[in-house]
Amino acid sequence: MLVTGAGGFIGSHLTETLVRQGARTRAMIHYNSAASWGWLDRSEHKGEIDVVAGDIADRDSVRQAMIGIDIVFHLAALIAIPYSYKVPSAYIRTNIEGTMNVLQNARELGLELVVHTSTSEVYGTALRVPIDEDHPLQGQSPYSASKIGADKMAEAFHLSFELPVVTVRPFNTYGPRQSTRAIIPSVITQCLSQDVVRLGSLHPTRDLNYVADTVAGFLKAAAIPEAVGRTVNIGTGREISIGDLA
Secondary structure, three states, X not given: OEEEOOOOHHHHHHHHXXXXXXXXXXXXXXXXXXXXXXXXXXXXXXXXXXXXXXXXXXHHHHHHHHOOOOEEEEOOOOOOHHHHOOOHHHHHHHHHHXXXXXXXXXXXHOOOEEEEEOOHHHHOOOOOOXXXXXXOOOOOOHHHHXXXXXXXXXXXXXXXXXXXXXXXXXXXXXXXXXXXXXXXXXXXXXXXXXXXOOOOOOOXXXXXXXXXXXXXXXXXXXXXXXXXXXXEEEOOOOOEEHHHHO
């Protein structure tokens, strides 16, 4: 198994789960001069993971990471929405071209399956609830537009070349290692450090999913043959308002 973006929030949890389940696991992390593996630096399974440093936007380094692999979980991405307004071209290179590198190499190397990671952000502001997989896609930010482009590239490789691809769309994952920018860590941090919790609108709703459940969704999507060629939302189907959450 290969996990791209393995040093990140969800990717590190997925990598550790695969190791615990006995899978021979390779982790692709973004090369950096500090030789950091992201969250895997602190993993109790660090010695059991084959870590490869590279750049998802570089086809050659992606190919080296994928040689000898049967299934790839592709999570590598630029994800910060505000930053995407400043440097949209970086999101195109990483999210669209990076995904194309995974798909092209998977086709050439004859991989059994690509599990491609999308995001609920591709739906934009909900036109109806609950949001199902047939909800229209809306590129409300350069980030979401880049993920729509990546999703469509995955779809194209399946329809054009019969590459076995499953696209999963996680909804609002939370848990250990999540950025403090997210709503749950933000509320907790404010409660621990100050007397007043400052929030924006209290009315928007979210479908919140603990990271272990999101990981279980990835593994289930990879295990069910009928999922190939499909897009699958990972969520509870239940929503909570920001006010009630706080």
